[in-house]
Amino acid sequence: MSDLLLSVEQVEVVYHDVVTAVQGVNLTARAGQIVCLLGSNGAGKTTTLRAISGFIGLDHARVTGGRIVFAGEDIANAAPHICARAGIALVAERDKVFEQLSVRENLEIGMVAGKTGSQAAGGDRLDLKGIYRFFPELERLTGRQAGFLSGGERQMLAIGSALLTSPRLLLIDELSLGLAPVVVERLAAALTDIRDALGITILLVEQNANIALSIADYGFVMENGRIVLDGDAGRLLAHGDIQEFYLGQGAAAGERRSYRAVKQYARKRRWYG
Amino acid sequence: MARASGYLKTGYGQQLVLVETRMQWMLLALLAAALLALPLFASFFLLDLAGQIFLAVIGAVALMLLTGIAGQVSLGHAGLLAAGALVTGILTQEAGAPFWITLPAATIAGALLGLLFGLPSLRLKGLYLGISTLALHFIVVFLGQEYETIRGFSTGISVHPPRIFGWELYDPAAWYYVLLAFDVVVVLFALNLLRSRTGRAWRAVHERDVVAEALGVSVFRAKLSAFVISSALTALAGAVFSYYRGFVSVEAFSLFVTIQYVAMVIIGGLGSILGAILGAIFVTMFPYAIEAALETTGLAAALAGYVFAINYALFGLVMLAFLLFEPDGLAGIWRRLRDYFFLWPFRKTPLAGGE
Amino acid sequence: MQLLANYLTLAALYALIACGYVLVYRVSRVLTLAHGEVMMVGAYLLLTMGTLFHLPPLPAFIAALLMSLVVGLAIYWMVMRRMAGETVFAAVLVTIALGILLRGAMALVWTPRLQYPAEAIAMENPSVALGGSVAVSQASLLIIASAVLVYGGLFLFFRHTTWGVRMRAVGENPRLAAQRGIAPHGPLALAWGIAALTGGLAGMLLSIDTGIDEAMAIIGLKTFPVVLVGGLDSLSGAIIGALVVAGAEILAIYYVDPLVADVAPFLVLLAILMVRPWGLFGTREELDRV
Incomplete structure (x- = not known):
């Protein structure tokens, strides 16, 4: 298990000292893997992600139990910029780009920040050219103010x-989120390229299980603040519950139900059916 | 904010009641008795101090409505006080008007000023509003100075004591009761306002104006009404102040006065009328307390020339300390103490994971 | 012509003061109400360099400027840093309290009477004839020169330096900046530092001409209209604001009444707020944030 990059162990996050958002979450990611975290709204996916990137501290929340071990160090409750410098980068749901800065300046901000992960570990430093290789669109837009970009371009930036x-x-x-299917496919392909070229580990939080599982190696499913299912992406994709709930195939098609409800229904069917 | 939950309410009527329990009635009765009895024992100095506090309470409650409840910063408080005092002074001097004309006139002048300076600020939020009220301050003070120089009242406009049926309001004890009555009316007015639709609209606008608008609160009307009502009350306070002092001088309404009132609502605790009263008491007594402290420690002689500066610096320090360490102010401390006794011998502890 | 010279001096002074407000606002979204007092600190430091260390003008200025920078950093580190995560409203109130504290402390240390740093550092302030009957003081020329230098420097700094881009990034979106590994404290402290430096410089140069006492803080307040007229988040707006407000003030002094001078900036402000509440150069959505 020497290539274990991130391991979230029994993590519990509490907001405002009162509301428990996630409890006993276990999650691991190995170097070079694409891991996805699935779940419906309010399942605790984003909270988990924010706990890893240190952002819960800004929302009056704290990790009150368990450990978040990244590259051998416990980073639970560290400040966001510390996490970023340790080598964890976050592409958030809302705050994506500096709208008043140009595309080029937005990219340079990353380099400005200095001494981070793989460079500290002696790896090659990526430069603007490297980014343009994955996203040629950005090279055209280099002087454009980022506030004027389209949703897909923003995501790339x-x-x-x-x-x-x-x-x-x-x-x-x-x-x-909010992107056309064709753009999402393009981005998903780019993520695979990025992983292959740079060996970066990617943790993807998604509602769209189809896309996520198609590029991921491993997947976790969250419900009510707990991990309820995990496994290789291919097996998850074939899993009956996933198909019923997330992919809308089978019995529950057309009606969204929680994972737990689906399980209960399945159990009942087994007992009484 | 965490606090003891109080009493189970089983109807909207109970929600609206001002005094909830028999204990509170008793405490209020005690307080009223003490306040009414005070002039029988108090010295002239104490009565004057009480008068100053009562005056400050009117202004502080007005500012609390605007800043603490409706969430609009104002830096024009001294200007509005000055406007009320000036209207009184000018009307007495030029037309010999009695108090039952000048007081309403000052109130209306305040409301109009609030309307005038509130209007451009309506499209603005917090800080811009504050700065445009700063403009109000400078403009009122400028106009007052012009009037004083042109009419030759460079030392101040004198105001005759108010007359009711041939009886002059002059005696300090009489003033004490008049001002006390004023305060009771103003505080009840403010408390009632907060229970009304207007007060709830203000709180909603303070919390998040976009959401308030979506819920059907007219942000425009809420902000403007907060501004107008607060300005009218403040100008009224200024008018009463001019009668109390017997003369009006623009010099008395410097920016420091504004800051004192802002300090009252901060130190008292934003968002609570009780806070406004506590803050007014604290800030008015502060310089006297410092003086007394210097006297007793025997440092007064050594620091004679610096008393004002010491006052200033300590005042800033206290404000800063409250903002940084006790944002709920004196009212917050009071609530915590009350909860402590209320819950004793049990103690409130945060849920698992809390400090 | 004399009018023009006075006008430029006043505009430069306003611009020099205003950039402190803009800097702090742009990076931290806090409108500081203690800037007038920070100017006074600068002027008093200059005075002390003369009375205590008997420094000649140039070293005295440099030392006082460096100390102003330190004062700004200290204000951030000791006070404003604790306001992270609090509302902007509370942070503004903190700056009011800070202003009072500074003013009291300064009166304690330096006494409230009018003093002249020019004498203390033995700096002469001759009248410089500019041809014809036009003459301005040397300090006025210095004010104009430093305003040009400061603004030129700031523009280059924000466009082309790493720290400048970082400050813009933190100002626009501190969360995203943290995601990219920028600790918020550095840029914020630097903004306060530079604001204190430029404000202190304005205070020092002004005190060469007029001496220093409590009245200087009022000039800080009179600069508010300049910033708001230009737009709180725009440096170029601050220049335009300074030109507009100084123009109105000079015209009022010459053609109406010198007493109007104190009110003129605020009248301009009210007029502008009626038409363009977000200022001449400010961004419109900026209003939603304050």
């Missing part, structure tokens, strides 16, 4: 800018 901090772990919250 956000990923590019995050990559320039030379992370070892890239966290992406809702890659597909």
Whole structure:
């Protein structure tokens, strides 16, 4: 298990000292893996992601139990910029780009930030050219103010800018949110390329299980603040519950139900059916 | 904010009641008795101090409505006080008007000023509003100075004591009761306002104006009404102040006065009328307390020339300390103490994971 | 012509003061109400360099400027840093309290009477004839020159330096900046530092001409209209604001009444707020944030 990059062990996050958002979450990611975290709204995916990237501290929340071990160090409750410098880059759901800065300046911000993960570990530093290789669109737009970019371009810029901090772990919250399917496919392909070329570990939080599982190696499913299912992406994709709930195939098609409800229904069917 | 939950309420009527329990009635009765009895024992100095506090309470409650409840910063408080005092002074001097004309006139002048300076600020939020009220301050003070120089009242405009049926309000003890009555009316007015639709609209605008608008609160009307009501009350306070002092001088309404009032609402605790009263008491007594402290420690002689500066510096320090370490102010401390006794012998502890 | 010279001097002074407000606002979204007092600190430091260390003008200025920078950093580190995560409203109130504290402390240390740093550092302030009957003081020329230098420097700094881009990034979106590994404290402290430096410089140069006492803080307040007229988040706006407000003030002094001078900036402000509440150069959505 020497290539274990991130391991979240029995983590519990409490907001305002009162509300428990996630409890006993266990999650691991190995170097060079694409891991996805699935779940419906309010399942605790984003909280988990924010706990890893240190952002819960800004939202009056704390990790009150368990450990978050990244590259051998416990980073639970560290400040966001400390996590970023340790080599964790986050592409958040909302704050994606600096709208008043140009595309180029946005990218350079990542490099400005200096001494981070893979560089500290002696790896090659990525430069603007490297980013343009993955996203040629950005090269055309280099002088454009980022506030004027389209949703897809923003997402590319956000990923590019995050990559320039030379992370070892890239966290992406809702890659597909509000984007056209064709753009999402393009981005998903780019993520695979990035992983293959740079050896970066990617943790993807998604509602769109199909896209996520198609590029991921391993997947976790969250429900009500707990991990309820995990396994290789291929096996998850074939799993009956996933198909019923997330992919809308089978019995529950057309009606969204929680994972737990689906399980209960399945159990009942076994007992009484 | 965490606090003891109080009493189970079983109807909207109970929600609206001002005094909830028999204990509170008893405490209020005790307080009223003490306040009413005070002039029988107090020295002239104490009565004057009480008068100053009562005056400050009117202004502080007005500012609390605007800043603490409706969430609008104002730096024009001294200007509004000055406006009320000036209207009184000018009307007495030029037309010999009695108090039952000048007081309403000052109130209306305050409301109009609030309307005038509130209007451009409506499209603005917090800070811009504050700065445009700063403009109000400078403009009122400028106009007052102009009037004083042109009419030759460079030392101040004298105001005759108010007359009711041939009886002059002059005696300090009489003033004490008049001002006390004023305060009771103002505080009840403010408390009632907060229970009303207007007060709830203000709180909603303070919390998040976009959401308030979506819930059907007219942000425009809420902000403007907060501004107008607060300005009118403040100008009224200024008018009463001019009668109390017997003369009006713009010099008395410097920016420091504004800051004192802002300090009252901060130190008292934003968002609570009780806080406004506590803050007014604290800030008014502060310089006297410092003086007394210097006297007793025997440092007064050595630091004679510096008393004002010491006052200033300590005042800033206290404000800073409250903002940084006790944002709920004196009212917050009071609530915590009350909860402590209320819950004793049990103690409130945060849920698992808390400090 | 004399009018023009006075006008430029006043505009430069306003611009020099205003950039402190803009800097702090742009990076931390806090409108500081203690800037007038920070100017006074600068002037008093200059005075002390003369009375205590008997420094000649140039070293005295440099030493006082460096100390102003330190004062700004200290204000951030000791006070404003604790306001992270609090509302902007509370942070503004903190700056009011800070202003009072500074003013009291300064009166304690330096006494409230009018003093002249020019004498203390043995700096002459001759009238410089500019041809014809036009003459301005040397300090006025210095004010104009430093305003040009400061603004030129700041523009280059924000465009082309790492720290400049970082400050813009933190100002726009501190969360995203943290995601990219920028600790928020550095840029914020630097903004306060530079604001204290430029404000202190304005205070020092002004005190060469007029001496120093409590009245200087009022000039800090009178600069508010300049910043708001230009737009709180725009440096170029601050220049335009300074030109507009100084123009109105000079015209009022010459053609109406010198007493109006104190009110003129605020009248301009009210007029502008009626038409363009976000200022001449400010961004419109900026209003939603304050």
